[in-house]
Amino acid sequence: MKPLGPVPNTFSDKNGILAIDDEDAEALVARAGRTPLFVYSRALIRTRVARLRAALPAEIALHYAVKANPYKPVLETLLEDVDGFDIASGGELDLVVAAGIDPRQVSFAGPGKRDDELFKAIGLGVTLNVESENEARRALRLAEAAGRPPRIAIRVNPEFDLKGSGMKMGGGAKPFGLDAERVPALVREVVAGGAEWRGFHIFAGSQALSAEHIIETQAQTLQLAARLAEQGGAGCPHLNLGGGFGIPYFPGDEPLDLERVGAALAERLAVRPAVLAETRMCLELGRYLVGEAGVYLTRIVDRKVSHGEVFLITDGGMHHQLAASGNFGTVVRRNYPVAIASRFGAPVEEEASVVGCLCTPLDRLADKAGLPRAEVGDLVAVFCAGAYGATASPMQFLGQGPAAELMV
Numbered sequence: 236m237k238p239l240g241p242v243p244n245t246f247s248d249k250n251g252i253l254a255i256d257d258e259d260a261e262a263l264v265a266r267a268g269r270t271p272l273f274v275y276s277r278a279l280i281r282t283r284v285a286r287l288r289a290a291l292p293a294e295i296a297l298h299y300a301v302k303a304n305p306y307k308p309v310l311e312t313l314l315e316d317v318d319g320f321d322i323a324s325g326g327e328l329d330l331v332v333a334a335g336i337d338p339r340q341v342s343f344a345g346p347g348k349r350d351d352e353l354f355k356a357i358g359l360g361v362t363l364n365v366e367s368e369n370e371a372r373r374a375l376r377l378a379e380a381a382g383r384p385p386r387i388a389i390r391v392n393p394e395f396d397l398k399g400s401g402m403k404m405g406g407g408a409k410p411f412g413l414d415a416e417r418v419p420a421l422v423r424e425v426v427a428g429g430a431e432w433r434g435f436h437i438f439a440g441s442q443a444l445s446a447e448h449i450i451e452t453q454a455q456t457l458q459l460a461a462r463l464a465e466q467g468g469a470g471c472p473h474l475n476l477g478g479g480f481g482i483p484y485f486p487g488d489e490p491l492d493l494e495r496v497g498a499a500l501a502e503r504l505a506v507r508p509a510v511l512a513e514t515r516m517c518l519e520l521g522r523y524l525v526g527e528a529g530v531y532l533t534r535i536v537d538r539k540v541s542h543g544e545v546f547l548i549t550d551g552g553m554h555h556q557l558a559a560s561g562n563f564g565t566v567v568r569r570n571y572p573v574a575i576a577s578r579f580g581a582p583v584e585e586e587a588s589v590v591g592c593l594c595t596p597l598d599r600l601a602d603k604a605g606l607p608r609a610e611v612g613d614l615v616a617v618f619c620a621g622a623y624g625a626t627a628s629p630m631q632f633l634g635q636g637p638a639a640e641l642m643v
């Protein structure tokens with residue numbers, strides 16, 4: 236038997252069925268009209284934001300990394316709760332505008348921004364986190380045509396990475412940002428070119444659970460930003476410190492000690508270099524805000540035994556849950572938190588593998604897990620489904636189409 240990831244302790248059962256915000260999973264499926272279904276809890280997102288506000292220094296603004304989950308009701312919820320939104324494409328720009336978000340609260344990163352995307356973003360007053368000299372020059376040129384100065388920050392490729400992170404986005408050769416030593420010259424160039432100078436964006440990695448590693452990276456980030464602010468000669472009005480706060484997906488994962496990160500950051504800010512005295516700072520978080528607030532529900536359509544192993548075959552799968560299937564940036568496949576939602580809290584009775592309906596051996600949601608005995612018609616829940624689910628999975632693969640989504 237292989238262990239399952241930890242089910243977030245924010246969920247309980249109602250008459251033996253998994254409940255999300257006090258509504259049982261069968262009722263939620265009935266409300267949505269079908270499975271597979273992503274359910275997101277507004278209350279859980281709000282609680283998470285409140286915990287962050289309480290733990291972090293008050294001066295730290297919170298930004299949401301839209302790519303984690305661009306579902307409109309999620310954006311609308313966060314619109315009331317966070318201070319800014321970070322996008323990485325023109326498509327995400329359209330989504331934030333449609334959700335009623337003020338483009339002046341939005342910053343736009345991403346290594347391959349096209350002219351049409353830059354032009355539109357400049358026209359709306361979005362801050363561009365430029366990723367190269369070329370991109371900065373294109374932005375300055377396009378801004379002339381748009382008749383308004385571009386708001387430019389420079390994304391820096393730091394010399395360090397976020398240790399222990401699931402996805403490293405800094406340190407060494409990277410397609411993201413500008414190597415630190417080239418930054419000061421570009422600061423002078425964009426300022427001379429008439430840009431509204433916004434500062435630096437330094438994102439070193441994702442999905443870190445160690446407070447110590449995050450604390451170390453934040454200290455390095457502040458140091459690097461101070462040095463570049465001095466060398467560039469234009470200061471640093473805004474500093475995006477990155478994020479990388481992870482959530483526990485796998486057996487043995489422990490939640491991040493948020494309070495420790497907040498306390499260390501407060502200490503660090505108290506002794507910051509003078510050049511950062513007036514700098515407005517933000518963190519950009521994706522999965523930490525929404526990941527644990529989402530549950531993916533899928534129904535068992537077949538139950539079979541092959542060579543003595545039980546397979547529970549569901550109507551969902553990797554086309555909505557690429558990460559849970561182990562095919563999105565993991566080296567060794569480990570089980571996500573998965574449960575039989577219609578028998579939530581029932582004792583373990585057998586070893587079974589939960590698979591999806593796609594005709595590929597990659598489509599596995601839980602491998603040799605200990606579960607209560609489940610039958611055709613039972614509901615399976617995959618937890619930690621609020622981020623990188625619906626839009627980070629190969630939805631068109633095998634013609635299966637999208638899952639339903641519901642905000643409660």
Ligand SMILES: *Cc1c(COP(=O)(O)O)cnc(C)c1O
Nearest residue numbers: 300303438441442519520521522
């Ligand atoms: C993906 C990404 C994020 C969000 O990462 P999470 O792990 O979901 O918090 C934030 N910033 C940048 C630049 C990213 O590419």
